[in-house]
Amino acid sequence: xxxxxxxxxxxxxxxxxxxxxxxxxxxxxxxxxxxxxxxxxxxxxxxxxxxxxxxxxxxxxxxxxxxxxxxxxxxxxxxxxxxxxxxxxxxxxxxxxxxxxxxxxxxxxxxxxxxxxxxxxxxxxxxxxxxxxxxxxxxxxxxxxxxxxxxxxxxxxxxxxxxxxxxxxxxxxxxxxxxxxxxxxxxxxxxxxxxxxxxxxxxxxxxxxxxxxxxxxxxxxxxxxxxxxxxxxxxxxxxxxxxxxxxxxxxxxxxxxxxxxxxxxxxxxxxxxxxxxxxxxxxxxxxxxxxxxxxxxxxxxxxx
Amino acid sequence: xxxxxxxxxxxxxxxxxxxxxxxxxxxxxxxxxxxxxxxxxxxxxxxxxxxxxxxxxxxxxxxxxxxxxxxxxxxxxxxxxxxxxxxxxxxxxxxxxxxxxxxxxxxxxxxxxxxxxxxxxxxxxxxxxxxxxxxxxxxxxxxxxxxxxxxxxxxxxxxxxxxxxxxxxxxxxxxxxxxxxxxxxxxxxxxxxxxxxxxxxxxxxxxxxxxxxxxxxxxxxxxxxxxxxxxxxxxxxxxxxxxxxxxxxxxxxxxxxxxxxxxxxxxxxxxxxxxxxxxxxxxxxxxxxxxxx
Numbered sequence: 001x002x003x004x005x006x007x008x009x010x011x012x013x014x015x016x017x018x019x020x021x022x023x024x025x026x027x028x029x030x031x032x033x034x035x036x037x038x039x040x041x042x043x044x045x046x047x048x049x050x051x052x053x054x055x056x057x058x059x060x061x062x063x064x065x066x067x068x069x070x071x072x073x074x075x076x077x078x079x080x081x082x083x084x085x086x087x088x089x090x091x092x093x094x095x096x097x098x099x100x101x102x103x104x105x106x107x108x109x110x111x112x113x114x115x116x117x118x119x120x121x122x123x124x125x126x127x128x129x130x131x132x133x134x135x136x137x138x139x140x141x142x143x144x145x146x147x148x149x150x151x152x153x154x155x156x157x158x159x160x161x162x163x164x165x166x167x168x169x170x171x172x173x174x175x176x177x178x179x180x181x182x183x184x185x186x187x188x189x190x191x192x193x194x195x196x197x198x199x200x201x202x203x204x205x206x207x208x209x210x211x212x213x214x215x216x217x218x219x220x221x222x223x224x225x226x227x228x229x230x231x232x233x234x235x236x237x238x239x240x241x242x243x244x245x246x247x248x249x250x251x252x253x254x255x256x257x258x259x260x261x262x263x264x265x266x267x268x269x270x271x272x273x274x275x276x277x278x279x280x281x282x283x284x285x286x287x288x289x290x291x292x293x294x295x296x297x298x299x300x301x302x303x304x
Numbered sequence: 305x306x307x308x309x310x311x312x313x314x315x316x317x318x319x320x321x322x323x324x325x326x327x328x329x330x331x332x333x334x335x336x337x338x339x340x341x342x343x344x345x346x347x348x349x350x351x352x353x354x355x356x357x358x359x360x361x362x363x364x365x366x367x368x369x370x371x372x373x374x375x376x377x378x379x380x381x382x383x384x385x386x387x388x389x390x391x392x393x394x395x396x397x398x399x400x401x402x403x404x405x406x407x408x409x410x411x412x413x414x415x416x417x418x419x420x421x422x423x424x425x426x427x428x429x430x431x432x433x434x435x436x437x438x439x440x441x442x443x444x445x446x447x448x449x450x451x452x453x454x455x456x457x458x459x460x461x462x463x464x465x466x467x468x469x470x471x472x473x474x475x476x477x478x479x480x481x482x483x484x485x486x487x488x489x490x491x492x493x494x495x496x497x498x499x500x501x502x503x504x505x506x507x508x509x510x511x512x513x514x515x516x517x518x519x520x521x522x523x524x525x526x527x528x529x530x531x532x533x534x535x536x537x538x539x540x541x542x543x544x545x546x547x548x549x550x551x552x553x554x555x556x557x558x559x560x561x562x563x564x565x566x567x568x569x570x571x572x573x574x575x576x577x578x579x580x581x582x583x584x585x586x587x588x589x590x591x592x593x594x595x596x597x
Contacts (some may be wrong), residue, residue: 089484114488126481128504130589140489172589193490 009034034100035195035228036065037086042095044081047281056081057253058095065100068222068229070243072236072289072298076155078254079232083198086230087120088112099195109267116140119189120198124205125181133160133184134169140192156191162224163187177251179210183217190225197227214269215241219267236289240281241268251296258288344370368559373566376559391562392544393528393571396452397520400459404516407589408464409509412471413501437462437523441530455527455544462523463516470512474505507590510583514576521572525549545571 044056057077063069071079084090086097086104096106104112112118119140127136137156138269141147147155160166163183173181182202189197199218203211215238222229233239239246246260262281264272272278329337348371349356350364360366368376380386415429437458444454475532478501507534528546543551545568552560 087484114484114489116490119488120485122481122485126479126485128482128500128503130506130587139486141489143486143492143495144490174589203596275329 004012018099034065034226035063036100037061037063037196037228037230038096038098039063039082039086040096040098041227042082042085042097044078044085044090045093046106054253056092057255059253059255060095061238061247061256062295063228063230066226066228067244068231068242070231070233071245071249072234072239072246072285073249073254074251074289074293075234076249077249079249080200081254082198083120083230083232085112086196087118087198088114089120116192117195118143119192119194119196120197120200121182121185121189121202123201125173125185125202127181127185127188129173132170133165133176136173136184137188137191139188142173143294156302159191160184160189161222177210178206179214182206182214186218186221190221190227193225195228197222197225197229199229199231202234204232204233204235211238216269218242234289236285237273240278240285241273246281246285248285248292251292257292258285260285260288307523329378351356372559375564376557380560380563386548389543389545389548390567391572393524393546393568396455396459396524396528396544397517397571397575398526400456401463401520402464403456404460404467404520405513409512411472412468412509413505415468416472417501421502429465429587437519438526438530441527445531451531455524455531458527459523461522462519466516466519467509467512470508470515471505474508474512475501477508478504482569505581507587509530510579514579514583517575517579518572520531521568521575525568 039059039061042056042059043054045052046055047053054174059078059082061069061082069080073079075279081090085092089183091111092105097104097112098106099117103109127133129137131139134153134156137160138152141152141155142149157166157169163179163186165180166184167189168176168180168184173184176184185202186197203214206214218229221240228243231239233244240260240262243260243262244266246262247256248260250257260281263282264275264277327334345380345509347364350361350368351367353359353361353365363438410423415425432529440458440461441454444457445451448454448457482500483496484505486500491499525546526543529550545564547565549561552558552564
């Protein structure tokens with residue numbers, strides 16, 4: 001789509017200053033680097049007393065502004081706990097999280113504030129069923145009353161069109177396919193111009209074909225926007241295809257085991273999947289995940 | 305799009321339009337006509353069994369024949385008193401039901417959203433709920449200054465509990481993730497209530513209304529019979545349909561009893577259909593199959 005206007009970047013040097021954000025208030029303003037996340041020694045227990053379970057154990061992650069950071073790990077390993085702490089839905093028991101150098105949560109601040117700088121796209125989708133696609137997409141800015149309504153709707157239409165969703169504006173979510181719903185949800189999230197987009201296995205329930213389309217759509221909107229993407233999955237190919245870095249987590253308690261740098265340039269396409277480098281990285285990630293699965297099995301952990 | 309597909313699938317294969325009017329109706333309507341006709345036929349044959357069979361069939365043999373009922377009805381249609389009975393019952397249903405909606409739905413929402421209020425109100429609520437509305441008739445007559453208000457109060461009780469419980473379950477079924485999403489996008493508490501909870505509750509409240517308006521018809525009729533049809537005691541002048549039936553029984557005009565019964569059936573059907581039509585309009589998003597009624 002607008003790929004020509006976007007500087008191709010190699011991974012590891014997130015987002016060159018020359019990349020512009022077409023949707024910012026001033027379209028010519030250089031893209032501000034934002035959305036750098038530092039998670040330091042995060043600890044989270046579930047339950048209380050003797051039977052409490054250590055879900056996240058001194059987990060530290062350093063995510064640069066504007067990268068696609070993918071977290072891979074067995075189900076129930078505590079990935080979502082990190083996401084919930086980032087979003088401000090749940091507190092951590094210890095440790096701290098900083099966003100662009102500012103304390104989100106940590107000592108003295110139990111829970112991160114919930115705000116439009118961090119928007120979550122959930123696994124099963126959370127569109128408002130009684131609002132049309134257009135109303136859903138316009139919801140965030142409308143709530144904050146930031147923009148006049150006409151302008152807002154116009155912008156929402158444009159964003160939908162960019163994502164290939166023209167014609168769905170007046171549909172209700174219940175009338176659209178799951179692939180369309182998921183795309184609408186990502187457009188809705190990006191309408192808020194978040195510093196961080198938090199995605200919790202958003203494509204899990206989709207069929208392989210739709211999923212592949214979603215991946216390209218996500219990368220396209222990632223390149224148009226400037227958000228850091230924090231993406232949770234347990235699909236290794238998905239992780240390598242999307243991520244600038246892929247963190248493979250240990251099963252309970254959750255901690256990064258290996259962090260792979262994916263040195264394949266964006267935008268990635270279907271050809272990427274067949275490239276030698278892609279296969280090597282997938283193999284490497286698979287080995288690490290497999291080791292972890294064996295460890296978990298040896299420990300008698302249930303993978304659920 | 306979806307609507308069209310479903311409608312097409314349900315349609316019979318294309319046929320040339322028939323010259324017989326009934327065959328030109330859509331299939332569900334034709335079936336409904338067949339259903340009414342078959343019921344009438346069984347009833348007519350059953351109630352006249354004494355004449356053509358030589359002995360009366362049990363139950364049906366004692367019932368006035370539909371032909372007699374239709375005859376009685378044709379006289380009543382011209383009787384303003386009969387229509388006043390309709391109006392009287394409709395009024396009572398409207399007053400009692402509206403009062404129940406206006407109080408029951410907010411109460412249900414408050415109970416669902418506020419834990420302490422739930423803890424305090426629910427035990428009493430559950431204790432009162434199993435008491436049948438008709439058991440309240442004597443108390444209502446003692447408590448309220450006019451018979452009319454007593455009947456309204458009993459109708460209110462008939463609809464109230466269902467409305468409260470449906471509002472509660474509706475409020476509880478609103479996906480908490482939707483609220484998290486709305487909060488993260490900057491929605492205020494008030495916006496969360498008006499834009500998430502209320503529309504989310506609506507389908508369940510509408511179902512509650514449909515169910516409870518049916519209950520109000522059961523209740524209004526019985527309440528009118530027991531209380532003697534309110535202030536007006538004339539045979540057929542505004543005592544309500546329930547009183548109309550009771551009065552016909554006392555006066556021995558059996559076909560009129562049946563007329564009264566069918567009238568209530570029609571009234572209940574009309575009120576439910578009206579509510580369903582409103583519901584289909586209000587929750588279009590919730591009816592991906594075109595809200596067929």
